[in-house]
Amino acid sequence: MKKKKKKKKKKKKKKKKKKKKKKKKKKKKKKKKKKKKKKKKKKKKKKKKKKKKKKKKKKKKKKKKKKKGLLC
Incomplete structure (x- = not known):
C-alpha cells in the first residue's frame, strides 16, 4: 500500500480588516x-421752479434844475 502523502495545509493569513473611522457629523x-x-x-x-421776475430798471428822470436867474 502506498503511503498517502500528507498535504501540508497552508495557513491562510487572515487579512486584518481596517476599521473605517466614522466621521463625526458636525451639527450645523x-x-x-x-x-x-x-x-x-x-x-x-x-x-417748483420759481420764475425769476426780471426787474425793470427804472429810468431816473433827471429833474431839470430851474435856473434861478435874472429871468425870474
Whole structure:
C-alpha cells in the first residue's frame, strides 16, 4: 500500500480588516434669519421752479434844475 502523502495545509493569513473611522457629523448651527426692515420710500417732492421776475430798471428822470436867474 502506498503511503498517502500528507498535504501540508497552508495557513491562510487572515487579512486584518481596517476599521473605517466614522466621521463625526458636525451639527450645523442654525443661523437665525434677521428680519429685514422694509425701508419706507420717501416720496420726493418736486420742487417748483420759481420764475425769476426780471426787474425793470427804472429810468431816473433827471429833474431839470430851474435856473434861478435874472429871468425870474
